[in-house]
Amino acid sequence: MKLLRRTLDTAYLIGGVIASFFLIAILVIIVLQMLARWTGQVFPGATDYAGYCMAAASFFAFAYALNHGAHIRVSILLTALGRHRKWGEIWCFGIGTAISTWFAWYAIRGNQISLRFNELSQGLDATPIWIPQLSMSIGTVLLAVAFWDHLIRLIVTGSHGITTDLVDQSQGE
Amino acid sequence: MEQLIPIGIFLFVLFLLLGSGVWVGLALMGVAYVGMELFTSRPAGDAMITKIWSSSSSWTLTALPLFIWMGEILYRTRLSEDMFRGLSPWMARLPGGLVHTNIVGCTVFAAVSGSSAATLTTVGKMSIPELRKRNYPETMVIGTLAGAATLGLMIPPSLTLIVYGVTINESITKLFMAGVFPGLVLAALFMGYVAVTSFVSKDFDPDPEPPMSFTEKLRNSRFLIPVICLILVVIGSMYMGWATATEAAAFGVIGSMLLAATQGSLTWGTFSESLMGAVRTSAMIALILAGASFLSLSMGFTGIPRGLADLIASWELSRFQLLMALLVFYVVLGCFLDGISSVVLTMAVVEPMIRAAGIDLIWFGIFIVVVVEMAQITPPIGFNLFVLQGMTGHEMNFIARAAIPMFLIMVVMVFVLIAFPDLATWLPDNIRKGPAS
Amino acid sequence: EKWDMPMAYAATNFHSEVGAAFASCVTEGTGGELEIVTHPSGSLFGGAEIKRAVMTGQAMIGERLMSAHQNENPLYGVDSIPFLVSSFDEHEELWSIAEPYVSDALAEDNLHYLYSVPWPPQGLYTNKPIEDISDLKGLKFRSYSTATAKMAELTGMLPVQVEAAELSQALATGVAESFISSGATGYDRKVWEQLSNFYEVDAWLPRNAVFVNADAWSDLSDESKSVMNDCASTAAADGLQRSKDYTDFTLEELEKNGMTVERANDTLMGQLKEMGEVMTNEWLEEAGEDGKAIVDAYKGE
Ligand code: NA
Ligand code: NA
Numbered sequence: 001m002k003l004l005r006r007t008l009d010t011a012y013l014i015g016g017v018i019a020s021f022f023l024i025a026i027l028v029i030i031v032l033q034m035l036a037r038w039t040g041q042v043f044p045g046a047t048d049y050a051g052y053c054m055a056a057a058s059f060f061a062f063a064y065a066l067n068h069g070a071h072i073r074v075s076i077l078l079t080a081l082g083r084h085r086k087w088g089e090i091w092c093f094g095i096g097t098a099i100s101t102w103f104a105w106y107a108i109r110g111n112q113i114s115l116r117f118n119e120l121s122q123g124l125d126a127t128p129i130w131i132p133q134l135s136m137s138i139g140t141v142l143l144a145v146a147f148w149d150h151l152i153r154l155i156v157t158g159s160h161g162i163t164t165d166l167v168d169q170s171q172g173e
Numbered sequence: 174m175e176q177l178i179p180i181g182i183f184l185f186v187l188f189l190l191l192g193s194g195v196w197v198g199l200a201l202m203g204v205a206y207v208g209m210e211l212f213t214s215r216p217a218g219d220a221m222i223t224k225i226w227s228s229s230s231s232w233t234l235t236a237l238p239l240f241i242w243m244g245e246i247l248y249r250t251r252l253s254e255d256m257f258r259g260l261s262p263w264m265a266r267l268p269g270g271l272v273h274t275n276i277v278g279c280t281v282f283a284a285v286s287g288s289s290a291a292t293l294t295t296v297g298k299m300s301i302p303e304l305r306k307r308n309y310p311e312t313m314v315i316g317t318l319a320g321a322a323t324l325g326l327m328i329p330p331s332l333t334l335i336v337y338g339v340t341i342n343e344s345i346t347k348l349f350m351a352g353v354f355p356g357l358v359l360a361a362l363f364m365g366y367v368a369v370t371s372f373v374s375k376d377f378d379p380d381p382e383p384p385m386s387f388t389e390k391l392r393n394s395r396f397l398i399p400v401i402c403l404i405l406v407v408i409g410s411m412y413m414g415w416a417t418a419t420e421a422a423a424f425g426v427i428g429s430m431l432l433a434a435t436q437g438s439l440t441w442g443t444f445s446e447s448l449m450g451a452v453r454t455s456a457m458i459a460l461i462l463a464g465a466s467f468l469s470l471s472m473g474f475t476g477i478p479r480g481l482a483d484l485i486a487s488w489e490l491s492r493f494q495l496l497m498a499l500l501v502f503y504v505v506l507g508c509f510l511d512g513i514s515s516v517v518l519t520m521a522v523v524e525p526m527i528r529a530a531g532i533d534l535i536w537f538g539i540f541i542v543v544v545v546e547m548a549q550i551t552p553p554i555g556f557n558l559f560v561l562q563g564m565t566g567h568e569m570n571f572i573a574r575a576a577i578p579m580f581l582i583m584v585v586m587v588f589v590l591i592a593f594p595d596l597a598t599w600l601p602d603n604i605r606k607g608p609a610s
Numbered sequence: 611e612k613w614d615m616p617m618a619y620a621a622t623n624f625h626s627e628v629g630a631a632f633a634s635c636v637t638e639g640t641g642g643e644l645e646i647v648t649h650p651s652g653s654l655f656g657g658a659e660i661k662r663a664v665m666t667g668q669a670m671i672g673e674r675l676m677s678a679h680q681n682e683n684p685l686y687g688v689d690s691i692p693f694l695v696s697s698f699d700e701h702e703e704l705w706s707i708a709e710p711y712v713s714d715a716l717a718e719d720n721l722h723y724l725y726s727v728p729w730p731p732q733g734l735y736t737n738k739p740i741e742d743i744s745d746l747k748g749l750k751f752r753s754y755s756t757a758t759a760k761m762a763e764l765t766g767m768l769p770v771q772v773e774a775a776e777l778s779q780a781l782a783t784g785v786a787e788s789f790i791s792s793g794a795t796g797y798d799r800k801v802w803e804q805l806s807n808f809y810e811v812d813a814w815l816p817r818n819a820v821f822v823n824a825d826a827w828s829d830l831s832d833e834s835k836s837v838m839n840d841c842a843s844t845a846a847a848d849g850l851q852r853s854k855d856y857t858d859f860t861l862e863e864l865e866k867n868g869m870t871v872e873r874a875n876d877t878l879m880g881q882l883k884e885m886g887e888v889m890t891n892e893w894l895e896e897a898g899e900d901g902k903a904i905v906d907a908y909k910g911e
Contacts, residue, residue, distance in 0.1 A: 027423055030420050037771070044759065054230060054234055057452065058463075062456055068453055070454065072563045074553070074569045092193065103199075107222055110219060223655065223666075346782045414785050417783075474654070
């Protein structure tokens with residue numbers, strides 16, 4: 001049980017770390033593209049690669065952001081529920097689990113469609129689109145897993161285990 | 174309208190999901206799904222992925238995480254403190270005190286970034302802690318920030334104006350120039366509001382700044398030099414033709430890292446914290462954008478925005494009536510859609526109305542921007558509200574209420590624009606060349 | 611039944627207007643049995659998504675710039691081989707040969723080809739007069755595709771990659787100093803604010819194709835199909851005429867706003883044609899037998 005817990009939390013964190021590499025990659029690509037332009041070179045497909053990195057930097061971090069309470073929601077009603085809050089949370093995590101699972105399912109399907117039709121990028125890079133789309137499939141699956149994880153924990157232990165990041169919330173102090 | 178029942182269901186689901194506390198991005202997806210199922214027989218899931226992939230992997234979006242990262246770095250340097258040390262001796266004497274730094278900061282940063290979210294995170298990360306430290310009323314701090322950050326869309330460069338210009342084939346250079354004066358006027362209106370409230374409101378009782386002689390004030394201004402350099406580098410890179418508006422964000426990140434390094438605050442710890450902070454914030458925004466793009470597709474299939482625009486067209490209104498009708502229309506639409514989507518979804522019907530009424534399309538672009546700015550701060554779907562919620566941890570209704578005065582000021586701005594159309598049209602009419610030539 | 615028709619360009623663009631006329635032609639012709647609703651400006655699906663959306667039935671019908679997909683199949687780029695044709699009439703000749711091949715290629719992607727309309731011919735925008743190909747050397751040239759990147763390489767221009775959305779800003783700030791596009795782009799983007807010369811070199815005439823999801827097509831009744839086909843041929847003819855008219859109109863507008871609009875002189879045109887020869891051969895290498903058959907048949911005529 002403990003091992004499973006550690007594995008899952010590590011998986012979300014790794015997602016976040018991978019996303020951060022892609023964020024750095026966006027910076028590097030943009031800088032290279034500018035250098036190329038100033039020196040009269042071409043960096044074919046730079047904008048497309050930056051776009052793929054953008055997608056990867058988002059999708060890989062979805063679960064990580066959820067785990068740190070970074071995804072936002074309107075919690076007036078939940079607060080108002082007081083000691084019955086658990087039932088409100090179960091509703092929220094239930095809906096979240098359903099939608100994120102549906103999202104992941106179709107992300108994989110969409111990825112397969114790109115592979116089946118051999119869709120190529122329309123830019124200079126001519127990348128087979130299914131390759132960068134893997135970030136979407138993996139990231140959304142990770143998000144769905146995170147939702148199932150929190151939902152089950154919520155039902156079993158009564159608490160969902162999302163810790164709001166102190167650094168994020170303490171900016172005021 | 175036989176569509177009344179489906180529209181009702183649609184709105185019900187929207188309020189149910191958002192109101193009950195489902196995460197915003199996922200709630201939007203859920204609503205969009207219901208819309209697809211109600212209004213079209215096309216496969217909802219496949220269409221969603223097509224749309225979400227293309228919106229999430231877009232090149233123009235890359236500036237957003239970079240500007241957010243820049244904000245995270247600056248927030249972890251002494252830069253924000255320094256900026257306030259430099260500004261406070263000058264601003265503190267103004268009625269409203271340091272709240273003005275929110276507005277001035279947003280105005281300046283608006284000239285660097287094309288989006289309101291990036292403006293909001295960068296300025297907010299720096300100013301919120303400093304203003305709270307000095308006991309400024311929270312509603313004032315949050316409200317002015319929510320409102321002033323929307324200047325990112327009006328003061329060039331502006332993503333909204335690019336989309337508008339491409340949609341109706343107007344010169345983007347001209348649109349950009351048209352935004353300059355209205356942007357400054359709107360900023361002035363915000364500052365005027367702050368000044369007046371500081372006299373009227375009892376809550377407005379910040380800690381006084383220590384008195385300072387003029388030479389001391391000047392000496393303290395040296396702390397502003399690094400910030401000014403950074404801003405000059407980012408803006409300069411665009412106007413000197415070194416970088417496009419998107420690439421300028423890279424200058425911002427590297428510049429702020431260099432700044433942090435010279436101050437000695439760039440350690441492995443601050444670097445990785447800023448990076449991971451940026452990853453979390455941009456993932457949060459990306460999930461909402463993904464949901465919003467699917468919702469916009471779903472709305473396109475439902476035909477609701479276009480139907481409403483058609484309805485207005487059928488009333489055959491006078492010029493002023495038309496503008497008022499469109500104001501109400503876009504405010505209502507702006508409650509549920511992001512600004513760019515509402516422009517794209519309706520322009521096909523609205524553009525001919527505007528041309529027929531003899532309204533200048535450059536001027537109308539600025540009108541649209543003001544309305545889109547309002548959409549950023551109106552609940553239930555208001556982007557700046559979401560970002561501020563993520564940043565401050567306040568409840569949505571608190572932030573939305575804090576932003577109401579800003580919303581009203583923007584309504585006033587619409588009438589100012591109608592009364593003085595030259596505000597928008599004078600600059601583009603009188604300068605034919607681009608900024609660099 | 612209601613079909614949504616995503617289109618990439620603004621509602622006032624002539625392609626969108628021809629598409630809207632086609633849609634109402636079908637709606638009326640079938641007595642409302644099949645209603646087509648157009649969604650211009652990429653308001654439903656954006657340009658880059660339209661082909662995928664129609665292939666997989668997310669939309670039943672759509673319009674797309676064909677050459678955007680030439681990475682997937684070089685045949686989609688047959689309309690964009692630089693300097694192979696040099697007028698509307700030559701282009702139509704080439705297209706009449708290529709059309710069945712492209713139609714087959716689309717069929718493999720689960721699409722039924724209906725009709726297509728050419729854009730105005732692509733000309734060269736510069737910020738100074740060009741007499742000879744050597745005048746181009748060192749000019750910052752917007753390259754956005756394999757063909758334009760290759761042109762920069764062959765002429766010694768400095769390629770700068772600029773996205774369509776950033777074109778105006780890139781010209782205003784001097785990031786780009788020249789580019790290839792139709793008179794329409796220059797008119798739409800008001801490039802006379804930055805550039806001085808437009809050369810009619812008729813480099814190529816890209817086409818927008820309208821296609822239907824193949825399954826949806828085969829489910830249609832024979833009557834509906836024949837209505838669609840009739841409306842399609844009206845739209846194609848109408849679109850061609852409007853493209854020609856629009857070319858004249860936009861070039862006049864460029865001139866009115868102070869640009870020098872002229873045909874490239876014989877020396878320059880000859881040099882460009884030579885370059886075109888190189889690029890045609892490169893395209894042929896990729897396009898295989900079908901490509902060779904098209905170009906041979908075209909040159910043989
Ligand atoms: Na801006
Ligand atoms: Na809103």
